[in-house]
Amino acid sequence: MSQELIEHAGAMVAHPKGILAADESSPTLTKRFVAHGLESTDSTRRDWRETLFSSPGLGEYVSGVILYDETFNQTTTSGLSFPNFLVQHGMLPGIKVDTGAKPLAGSDGELVTEGLDNLGPRLVDYYTRGARFAKWRAVLQIDQAKPSAICIQANAHALARYAKLCQESGIVPIVEPEILMEGDHDLATTRRVAGTVLAAVFDQLRSFEVLLPGMVLKPSMITPGTTGPTATAREIGEVSVECYRDVVPASVAGIALLSGGQSDDMATANLAAMNEIEALPWPITFSFGRALQDTPMKVWASSGRDRQRTQASLMDRVTATASVLRPRHLVNV
Template identity: 55%
Template sequence: MSIEQLAETAQAMVAAGKGIIAIDESTSTIAKRFAGVGIENTEENRRAYRELLLTTPKLSDYISGAILYDETLRQSTKDGTPFAKYMAKNGIIPGIKVDKGTHALAGCPGEVVTEGLDGLRDRLKEYYALGARFAKWRAVINIGDDIPTGTAIEANAHALARYAALCQEAGLVPMVEPEVLMDGEHDIQTCYEVTEAVLRSLFAALYEHNVLLEGTILKASMIVPGKDCPDQADVDEVAESTVMCLKSTVPAILPGIVFLSGGQSDEDATAHLNAMNQLGALPWPLSFSYGRAMQSAALKLWSEDLKGNFSKAQGTVYARAKDNGLAAQGKWEG
C-alpha cells in the first residue's frame, strides 16, 4: 500500500464527528467483564456480543472504525458474513490489536514493556489478508515513586516505533498508544510532565525508524490527576492541560489523535473530549477510541436478557457513539 493510501485510511479514521470503538479485549479480559454481569465466557457469547456492537444500526454515522481482537477478526455474524467484510460494507474500517500485552521490564521494578514483535511481520500480512486496514499497539507507563524511568519510556517508545514501521510495510495504518495510567496519587502536573516526556520519546523513535506520520494515528491518554489524588481537576483544566501538552509534542502533520478513556467515567470521557474541541482551531482532529466508555451500559443491559435486550443494548451503543461524535466536534451539550 502506498503512503497516499495509508494517509487516506488514517484520515478516514478521524473523519469529522467520527471515532473508533475499541472491542479488542483479550479472552481473559472479556472474561472479567462477563463475570461482572453474570455472562458465561464462551466463544459463542463473545461472538454474539461483538456482533451486537458491530451491527448496531447506523453505527457508521459516528464510528469510523473498530479495533478487534484476533479471535474476533476471524469470526462472522450469525448469518455467516465475516465481521471484517460486514464492517467494510457498512462503512467501518476493520482494525486489529497486535501486541502481546505487558510484561515486567527487567531491571526496572514496577515498570512494564509491551511484547509481541517476534513474528509480527507475518501476523500483519495475515491480518491484512483477513481485511484489517489498521492496527493498534498499547504501551503502558506507570507513575509512582521514582518512576517512570527513562529506560522504561525509551523501551516502550522503541517497541512502538518498530511495530509502526512493520505495520506500514504491510499496508496497515499503525495506531500508537502510549498510555500513562491514572493509577496512583500523582497530581495533574506530574501527569503532564510524564506524558510530555513519553510523547517526545515516541515521536523521536518514530522518526528514527522512518515511520511516515501522514499514515499514523496517535491514541493518547488525557492529562488527568491520579484517581487517588485528593486534588481532582475540573473539565476545563483537563482539556486545557491535554491540549497544551499535545501542542508541545505532536507534529502537526499527524492526521489525527484519538483518546482512550483510561478508567474515566463514560460522561467524564465525553465531557473532556468536548471541552478540548471547544478550545479553538487545532493542528489535528481530536476524537475518541473508547472501549468501556462505549460499551458498559450495553453489556449490562444485554446481560439481563441476551436475546430480548439485543436491540435495546444496541440503542445504548448508538447513543454513546452519537454523544462522543458530537464531542469530537465540540457540539455535545451533556
Template identity: 50%
Template sequence: MSERLEDIAVAMVANGKGILAADESSGTIKKRFDVIGVESTADSRRDYREMMFRTKEAMTKYISGVILYDETIRQNAADGTPLVELIKASGAIPGIKVDAGAKGIVNFPGDTITEGLDGLRERLAEYYKLGARFAKWRGVIDIDTTRSVPSAYSIAANTHALARYAALCQEAGIVPIVEPEVLMDGAHDIDTCYDVTKATLVKLYDELYAARVKLEGTILKPNMVISGKKAARQASAEEIAEKTIKLFRETVPA
C-alpha cells in the same frame, strides 16, 4: 476505499465518528459475561460482537473503525458472513490489536514493557489478508514518584517498541494506532502527569522519526494530562483541557 495510509488515517478520525474497541481478550470478555450470567463460548462471543456490528444506523453514522481481537477477525457471523465483511459493509474500517500485553522490566521494579514484536511482520501480513487496515499497540507508562517510576529506560524502551511496531504496520499497508498511555492511577499531581507525558511524547516522535515512520499514516492515541486517581487535589476539567492541549501543541508535529 483508498488504500493509502494517510487516507485511511483521515477516515478513522472522521468528524462525529469514533473507534469501537471490540478487542477484549477471551479472558477479559469472560469476566464481563460472568457479571451478567452469560457463558463465554466462541459462539456467545461472536453473537455479542455480531449484535453490535449489525446495528446498521449506529455503525454507519458513528463508527469509523473497529478494533478486533485475533479470534474475532477470523470469525463468521451466524449466517456465515465474515464479521470483517459486516464491518466493511457499514463503511467502518476493520482493525486489529497486535501487542501481547505489558510485562515487568527486569531490574526496574514498577516499570513495564509491552511485548509482541516477535513474528509481528508475518502476523501483520496475515491480518492484512483478513481485512485489517489499522492496528493498535499500547505502551504502558505508570507513575509512582516514591519509586522513581517511570524510569528513562522504560520510556525509551516503550517508545522504541512503538516505533518498530509502527514501521512494520506501514510496511504491511496497515495504519498504526500509536498509544503511549501514561496511566492515571497513583497519587501524583497533574503537573507530574504533564512532565511524564511530555517526556514520553518527545521520545516517541524522536523514535518514529528515526524509524522513518510516515507520520501522516499514523494515529496517536494519547492520554489526557490529569491528576492521579489517588491525588489529594483533583484538577478541574478546565485545567485538564488547557494542559492537555498545551502539551500536544508543544510535542506533537502539526
C-alpha cells in the same frame, strides 16, 4: 502505499467519527461478563460483538473497530467474516497486534509491551484478510521514580518498530502510549510525564522514518491520579491540548483519545473540553472501549441479551460522544 495509508488514517479521524475499541482479550472480556452474571464462551463473545457492530447507524459515527484476534477470525451468524461485516457496514477493520505487557528487565516492576517477534508476517496476513489499521498499547505507571527512563525508551522503541512494520504492510498504526490513571499524583505531574513520554515516542518514530500522516496517536488524556487532587474537565482539556501541541507534530493524521477507565460521562466531558479549543493542528476524536461499552453491557445482561435495547444503549453513548466533536479549520502550529 503511502497514499493509501494517508487516506485510511484520515478516514479514521474524519469528523464526526471516532473509533470503537472492542479488542479486549478473551480473559479480560470474560471477567467483565462474569461481573454481570454472563456466561463467557467463544459463541457468547461473538454474539456480544456482533450485537454491537450491527447497531443501525453505527457507521455514521464510528470510522473503524479495533478487533481482538478471536473476533477477527470468527464469522457472524450470517456467515461473513467480521472484517467483511464491518466493511459492509461502512467501518474499517482494525486489529490489536501486541501480545501484552510483560515485566521489563532491569526495572522496578515496570512493564514493556511484547509482540514484535514474527509481527511482519502476521501483519501481511491480517492485511490480506481485511485489516486496514492496527493497535499496539504501551503501559506506563506514575509512582515516585516511575516511569523510569529505561521503561520510557523501551516502550517508545517498541512502538516505533511496530509502527514501521505496520506501514510496510499497508496498515495504519495506532500508536498508544497509555499512562495509567492509578496513583495520587496531581495534574501537573501527569502533564510532565506525558510530555516526556510523547517526546520519546516521536523521537523513535522519526528515527524509524514512520510516515506521520499515515498514523494515528492514541494517548491518555492528561488527568490527575485516581486518588490525587481533582481537576475540572476544562482544566484537563486545556492541559491535555497544551501537552499535545508541545510534542505532537502537526503532520500526524489525528489524535484518538483512550478513555482509560474513566466513566462514560467523564470521558465525554473531557473530550468536549478539548474540542472547544480552537485552531488545533489535528482533529481530536475518541477511541473508547469501556466508555462506550459498559452501559450497553449492563443492558445486555439485564435484558436477557436483548439485541435492540443493547444497540439503542450503544447508539446513545456513541451519538453523545460524537456530538462533542467539532469540525474546524485546522492550522499548523
